[in-house]
Amino acid sequence: MITCNDFAERLDLYLDHRLARDEQLSVDRHLHDCDACSALAGRHQERQVILRTAVTDVVAAVDVSGLWGAVHRAIEHDVPAKRVRAWWVPLRDWLRGAGGWTAPAWLTPLRLTGWAAAAVAAIVFVAFGLRAPGTPRVQVAERQPAVSMSKPGSQLHNVRVDSLQASEGHTVATWMQPHTGAQIIWVADADAAAGR
Amino acid sequence: MGCTNKVTVLALIAGLVVPALALAADNDHATIQVTAVLATNRAKAKPKAKEVDPRLHVLKSQLRRFPFRNYKLLRMESYDLRRSDQCGVELPGSRYLQVTAVERTPQYLKLRIILNQNNRPVMAAQVSLQGNSRVLLAGPRTDDGTLLVAIGAKGPR
Secondary structure, eight states: OOOHHHHHHHHHHHHTTOSOHHHHHHHHHHHHHOHHHHHHHHHHHHHHHHHHHHHHHHHHTSOOTTHHHHHHHHHHHHSOOOOOOOTHHHHHHHHHHTTSOOOOGGGSHHHHHHHHHHHHHHHHIIIIITOOTTOOOOOOOOOOOOOOSSOTTOGGGOEEEEEEEEOTTEEEEEEEOTTTOOEEEEEEEHHHHTTO | OOHHHHHHHHHHHHHHHHHHHHHHHHHHOEEEEEEEEEEEOOOOSSTTOOEEOGGGGGGHHHHTTSSOSEEEEEEEEEEEEOTTOEEEEEETTTEEEEEEEEEEOSSEEEEEEEEEETTEEEEEEEEEEETTOEEEEEEEEOSSOEEEEEEEEEOOO
């Protein structure tokens, strides 16, 4: 059981949702019992909202609608293209190195690919096709179920606010509750936000 | 081609096309639920009890984080929306919430939410909801308390 003084010491942590779970529960219980502390917490939470709202007002004036597209394009542009060396180049170089030998017409990259495919097919045929009847085949691994995009119970984390506007005389802010992940859009009168 | 054959071909086409159309329609369709709550800090008969309407049990964990003691369900409505469809919910204080389905994909549902007061827009937001998620619109004051409105997606995935 915590006292009003204990609560006052923990007020900042409580407001920032940084208390341990058992402490959070103790504070919640205390707030249910104590009107003064509950009012104090309410006032501070309201100020937090007003502060966030004020910040959001400034941020909302900046058009960031195309930001992510630009970021993605910039990332893709900055990632150096991986230089892929054709698999037949070392073989060709090796052959060239062996006494200035010139590759015959059948050893062009395209035809070499065809030869390689034929060779692989022949190996597969020999390895699996000539198996004695009744020999157990290689068992194909059972397909795994598709991974769910959201964990059970975490559905509130899957909300994205794409745009937010408030008309004159009102302010609007958005934030996420740390413990529940709930996305909140808070609408307030400008007078309330200004503390009037 | 005889009459019987024509009927058979038409039946086959209908058998292929109708389920495809139904599937396409199903993908385009979404159900949203709008829950309006009035939050207050009125003194209670039982000081220890936090009064949350039992019908709000789904929202209880989120409501507990708000600085209010009493949560009363005002409205809970479900709407089936297709793309560009909209629905509206009347709220206390001459307010009207308008929700429009902007886009529906297998990954998310994009909604346009407009809160009007006295026939003038107060707030407009566009949100993307994945799965059965919801967004909470909070803050509008009334004479009786503060409004909290949960807008959630339900529907086929």
